[in-house]
Amino acid sequence: MTRLIQARLINEPFDDPGLFLDFRFSRRALLFDLGDLGPLSTREIMRVTDVFVSHAHVDHFIGFDRMLRHLLHRPGPVNITGPVGFIARVEGRLGGYSWNLLDGNSVDFRIVVQEFSGDRVTARAEFRAREAFRRRELDPPDLPPSRVLQEEAFSVEAAEFDHAIPSLSFALQEKISVNVWTPGLTRLRLPVGPWLNEAKRAARQELPDETSIHVATGWEVPLGELREHVFRQGPGQRIAYLVDMAFQPENRRRAVNLARGADQLFIEAGFLNEDAALAHGHRHLTAAEAGIIAREAGVNRAIPFHFSARYFEREQELRDELEKAFANPVATFTPG
Ligand SMILES: [Zn+2]
Ligand SMILES: [Zn+2]
Known part of the structure; x- marks a missing residue:
């Protein structure tokens, strides 16, 4: 069956995380995370209407400027969802440039930013090119719990995770x-x-x-x-994107919930089990823990990414550890 939406990782698994969700029959795309967007063409970036950013660590947010550079003269707005405090992050990035050339005659490009905290969108603001990107507060949208976008053909859900700071993960659910x-x-x-x-x-x-x-x-x-x-x-497909979270019981429960029944689960799997202590210190999942979540969520396919550079020569081991934990009800190693 032809899928309405096709997902692909933007970078190689050792490079910045990010997922490009391309709509096959319309000029539209979504982005999960804003890391290095180098591999995306201008045309692809111009299609992006909605962006979902897990957290503001640099590898997840450095692509904001590149996106802005491309979209600045586009009339259509871009909507960005991020964790608590994210509106101020966007304001800070916009504040890094001089906008004196923008005025009431500029293309009416808008950046609408919303924050997801707990189980819902709690704040929203917009930045208009015509107002030289001054922050303007908006009422939060009226969305059901855990929703960050709701449309006729699909919706996007979010959940908040402990990564020493709040970090969001997302799932796109197509309707039938x-x-x-x-x-x-x-x-x-x-x-x-x-x-x-x-x-x-x-x-x-x-x-x-x-x-x-x-x-x-x-x-x-x-x-x-x-x-x-x-x-x-x-049935409509479900695409889940899980990044940057500690492996602890509440995170695990939320991760399984968000990924449940996904056709494709893109999941961070950055560390080998032998370095579980290190992974946990950085509040990241190991590959084996990613496999456990994938199995418990009953996903169809788990695609690992966000590998730590320390394993540059050992990529297959990361993939194997995930696959083993994904396939085996009783994992042969003990997650720390
Ligand atoms: Zn992080
Ligand atoms: Zn990261």
Whole structure:
């Protein structure tokens, strides 16, 4: 099945963390983390509408300037989610430059920043190019707990983790996928047309079968009939991105919860088990701990990244430790 959204790591696993989520059928992309964005083309960066930053350690946030440089003359806003205190971080980065060339005639580029803390978005502010990026407070959006973005076709969830500082991880959940089966349309003698978009939307919203779908003037068809003959529905994919967290019970519970049932779990796996003490000192996961979380969450595939440079010659060992813990109900090593 063709996936609406395709995810790929921006860098090699020893370089900065970051995930690029590309929408196949529209000029749009999302970013999880803002590390080195070097491998992304200008065109790809220009597609980014929403960015989700785990925390402000430099390897997760240094790409902000590069993104800003590209988006500055784009009319569409960029929305950025980060942990508590993040609005001030963005304000600080913007404050590092002179903006005297911006005025009321500039392209109306806006940066909307929201902070996620506990289990919800707690603060929001915007910075407009036309106002030389002065901070303007906004009311936080009205979103359900754990949501940082909610749209018709998908949503993004966040959870907060202990990494000595608060660090966020994210999961994108597509709603059900709905495709049209053309022979079914022919059989019901229904025309192709814009009404199908409305019908697909109703299906994605999981409205009841009796829902009446408007085809043309005086021509209605029940949603259930379309479900039976015209639509091919599949589960929407879940893509989880877990970074920079200590392996402790509450983090583990939240990590498993966020990654549960993911088709793809991108997870930090930076340290070998032999260096578990070091990993824990830095409030990071080992590869084996990443594997335990992947197994407990029942994910389909775990993709490790954010490897510590100390293992430059030992990449396969990191991958093996994760795979072993992912596959075995009883791990043969003891996480520290
Ligand atoms: Zn960190
Ligand atoms: Zn990191």
